[in-house]
Each structure stands twice: as structure tokens, then as C-alpha cells.
Amino acid sequence: MNSSVIDLVATEARFGAQNYEPIGVVLSRGEGVWVWDTDGNRYLDCLSAYSAVSQGHCHPKILAAMVEQAQRLTLTSRAFHNDQLALFYEEIAALTGSHKVLPMNSGAEAVESAIKSVRKWGYEVKGVPDGQAEIIVCANNFHGRTLGIVGFSTDPETRTHFGPFAPGFKIIPFGDAAALENAITSNTVAFLVEPIQGEAGVIIPPAGYFTEVRELCTANNVMLVLDEIQTGLGRTGKLLAEQHEGIEADVTLLGKALSGGFYPVSAVLSNNEVLGTLRPGQHGSTFGGNPLACAVARAAIRVLVEEGMIENAARQGARFLEGLKDIRANTIREVRGRGLMLAVELHPEAGRARRYCEALQGKGILAKDTHEHTIRIAPPLVITSDQVDWALERLATTLTQDLS
Structure with missing residues (x-):
């Protein structure tokens, strides 16, 4: 690294909290699957900002939508309507088959919103006694880093010295339908799970697992909440990872690629039952559903589909x-x-x-790297065959x- 890059890294270390351990490169530009460092060296991005840049760096159509909207109107809060929110609702619902949409900002906010919503549904619709709602989650999960979420993590790094934590969560092994069946009680309101455990090292469940999960949740009136913040929007070769087993979640969480890497945008997609319990004043976000976010998200999902x-x-x-x-x-x-x-x-x-x-x-x-011994590889979805072969030579x- 040259002296200016060393200075940037040193300044970051001096002023920033030490909660990340980045690879030793300082990036300054990106286009498609490529990024460049401050010295002009080019790299194939095989992380895509944890799948947030699925459409490729600085996609020109998403950029154009962002610039155009930023020149018109960026933020109104939800105290007023804006001319982008309804269109975003309509388009994301048509694409995913959802009935209700709750826009938020980060993936973790979407998870927290889903937890609140399924608990509310449990009390007001299913009839669970107040304060007794249970949500089942999986060991080695990663759903974010808020206090509520890390309370049901099994990773000591995310939990140590952050407690006490909120009760109401049961942890079972991932990929084990029998464990789910045994964990369900009359107070169970939801099963929150990733279709593929990304942060755990791209752990894929056994074939047929989610078919059984869907049947168990339906039979026991339990809401199936799929965290598709990483797996959704094409990352696994389907629009949603649930489609690999032909199932439908009751609640689907999207984020990351929902904005193509331009802006923090997330969404809770649901049937009418769950999000239908929310009333004015019971949940919200100043930035959630803002016109800039909606315009960017609309462009991001449009290019995802139109460009194959x-x-x-x-x-x-x-x-x-x-x-x-x-x-x-x-x-x-x-x-x-x-x-x-x-x-x-x-x-x-x-x-x-x-x-x-x-x-x-x-x-x-x-x-x-993740979990000490695993290398994650997740390039933008615009990668070509020649670029895949180029990467494979160097990986080999x-x-x-x-x-x-």
C-alpha cells in the first residue's frame, strides 16, 4: 500500500470503532463486476457487499433513477403520501405475489418489524395469551445485529456482554423438520429462518426440508417467516429461494439487493393476516418508504427482471x-x-x-472469509462466463x- 492508502487505513483505525476487520484494500470506484482501489488496481468483486450489489456496481439505470428522484423529492416522512410509494407497493407485490408491504431501511429493521408483527398477529388473531408468544429460530442463524436479534443468535461473538436479552425465542437445529415439529406449541406464532444460512457459510438444508416446514407451519397455524435478505432477488438463481421447493412463505423479508447497492431499502412482504393487524401509530420509520428509496427500489427490481x-x-x-x-x-x-x-x-x-x-x-x-475456514463467493448477478472462468483459474x- 502506498502512503496515502496507509494514511486512510490508519485514520479509519484511529477514529472508527473496531467492529470490522476489512481486507487490506481501499476501494474508490466500481462498475459492473469490477472494483478499483486507490492505486488503480482492478478486482473482480466476489462479495457484492454481501449480495447488496447484485445488479452490479453503479448500474446506470438505477443511478439515473436515483439522480432524477433526488432532484425532485427525497423525503416526506410517512406523515404525508408521496408519488413513489404506491407504485413501489404495486410493483413489488406483482413481482412476488404479496398482499401487503411494509417498507423499512435495513435488513435488521425488516426482521424486527416481522417479529413485532407476528407477535401482534399471535395475540390478536391466533389467540395466544398476552406475553406468551414464541418464535422458533435456527442455530447458527444470522438475521442482523440489533439487540432483539442477537438475543437469539448462537454465535458468542454477537452475544457476549450485550445482554440481558428479550425472551420468547426457541432455538432448534437448521434443516431438521422433526426438531421443528417437536418445538411447536399452542403459543408458537412463527418460524423465522433463512432459506440458506449465508453468514454461517452458505449452509443448504436437505432437499424437501422446506416442503415439510411449510406443511408443519400450515397444520399448526404458525407463520413461516423467510429471511430472504441475502437469498432473495435472484441470488440463488430464482427470484426467491423458496421457489426451489415450490413453497410460499407467509412473511418474506427483503433488503440488500432491493436497492442495487445505492441506498438502504428493505421490505416486509406478507399476507393480509400479519401486516393487517398494524394500525396507525403502532409501528413506523421516518425514512421507511421515502420517495428516493422507492424510486431506487423500483429501478433495481426492474433491471433485475428486464436484463435477465x-x-x-x-x-x-x-x-x-x-x-x-x-x-x-x-x-x-x-x-x-x-x-x-x-x-x-x-x-x-x-x-x-x-x-x-x-x-x-x-x-x-x-x-x-466467514467462520474461520470458509471462503464466501457471491459475485454480482451480471457476471459472464468468461469472467467466471477467469475467476476459477485464479481460485484454483x-x-x-x-x-x-
Whole structure:
């Protein structure tokens, strides 16, 4: 790193809270699947800001929508109507088959909103005694970092010294339908789960799991809440990951790619029952549903569909997964993925995955480690076959090295 870059990193460390451990690169520009650092070095982005930049960096049509709206009207609060919110509702509902939409800002806000809403539904519709509502979640989940959410995390890093935590959550193993059946009681209002556990290392449940989950939730009048903040909007090669098993959630949470990386936008999508319990003054957000966010989100979902990004994710994801499985390296324990949500898990004796991510940086690829021994790979959905092959060559060279 040159002196100016070192100064930027040092200044960040001096003034910023030390709650992240970034890879040692300072980025200054992005376009499509590529990003450039302050020295002009180009990298293939294989993280996509944790899938928030699925449409590619600085997509020109989303940018144009943002600039146009920013010149007209950015924020009204929900005290007044604006001319973008209804159109956003209509378009996202038509795309996903939802009946009600609650716009928020971050993914964590969407999760918190869903928790509040299903509890309210449980008391007012299902008839659960006040204060007794239970929500079932899975071990190794990642739904955000608010106090309410980390209270039902099983990751010590996210929980230690942040308590006390709110009660009302049961934790079961991921991918185990029998465990869900055994955990359900008359006070259970919802099962909150990721279709694929991203932060845990792209953990994919057994085939048929969500079919059983859907049947159990229906039979027991339990709301199935799918956190599709990472998996949704094409990342897995389908619009929503639930479509791989042909099911429908009662509540679906979207975020990240909902704005194409331009602006924090999230949404709770629901049937009429759950969000229909909310009344004026009972929940809200100053920025939620603002006209700038809605205009950006409308453009983001439009290009996703019109430019065939979902279908491309399926094609290139299959190519990428096959290529990763073809790499013969003693360092690799397992390769897994669906669409362009991929992971390479290393044998513990191969050393920390971060060292391999740093080596990949030297070859022009930016990826990120998770859970010590796993490399996550999630490029923008606009990646081409040639770019996939280019990445696979460099991944093969790196993963066959011994960096332990």
C-alpha cells in the first residue's frame, strides 16, 4: 500500500470503532463486476457487499433513477403520501405475489418489524395469551445485529456482554423438520429462518426440508417467516429461494439487493393476516418508504427482471459451482452453493480462510472469509462466463497452495 492508502487505513483505525476487520484494500470506484482501489488496481468483486450489489456496481439505470428522484423529492416522512410509494407497493407485490408491504431501511429493521408483527398477529388473531408468544429460530442463524436479534443468535461473538436479552425465542437445529415439529406449541406464532444460512457459510438444508416446514407451519397455524435478505432477488438463481421447493412463505423479508447497492431499502412482504393487524401509530420509520428509496427500489427490481439477471445467476452459478468442484486441492473440505451464492470450506489444517482471501486479492479477486475456514463467493448477478472462468483459474491456483 502506498502512503496515502496507509494514511486512510490508519485514520479509519484511529477514529472508527473496531467492529470490522476489512481486507487490506481501499476501494474508490466500481462498475459492473469490477472494483478499483486507490492505486488503480482492478478486482473482480466476489462479495457484492454481501449480495447488496447484485445488479452490479453503479448500474446506470438505477443511478439515473436515483439522480432524477433526488432532484425532485427525497423525503416526506410517512406523515404525508408521496408519488413513489404506491407504485413501489404495486410493483413489488406483482413481482412476488404479496398482499401487503411494509417498507423499512435495513435488513435488521425488516426482521424486527416481522417479529413485532407476528407477535401482534399471535395475540390478536391466533389467540395466544398476552406475553406468551414464541418464535422458533435456527442455530447458527444470522438475521442482523440489533439487540432483539442477537438475543437469539448462537454465535458468542454477537452475544457476549450485550445482554440481558428479550425472551420468547426457541432455538432448534437448521434443516431438521422433526426438531421443528417437536418445538411447536399452542403459543408458537412463527418460524423465522433463512432459506440458506449465508453468514454461517452458505449452509443448504436437505432437499424437501422446506416442503415439510411449510406443511408443519400450515397444520399448526404458525407463520413461516423467510429471511430472504441475502437469498432473495435472484441470488440463488430464482427470484426467491423458496421457489426451489415450490413453497410460499407467509412473511418474506427483503433488503440488500432491493436497492442495487445505492441506498438502504428493505421490505416486509406478507399476507393480509400479519401486516393487517398494524394500525396507525403502532409501528413506523421516518425514512421507511421515502420517495428516493422507492424510486431506487423500483429501478433495481426492474433491471433485475428486464436484463435477465436471475436466469444468468442460475447459469453462471452452475458453471461456477462445477468449476469449484473440479479444483483438486488438498486444502478443500467441501464446495457448496446455489446460484451465485457459493462457498469453499477449507480443512482446518489448511489454515484460516482469510489468508486465502488475502492471496486472492493479490490475483485480482476480492472474496471474504466467514467462520474461520470458509471462503464466501457471491459475485454480482451480471457476471459472464468468461469472467467466471477467469475467476476459477485464479481460485484454483490459490487453493492449491499451502498457506497454513
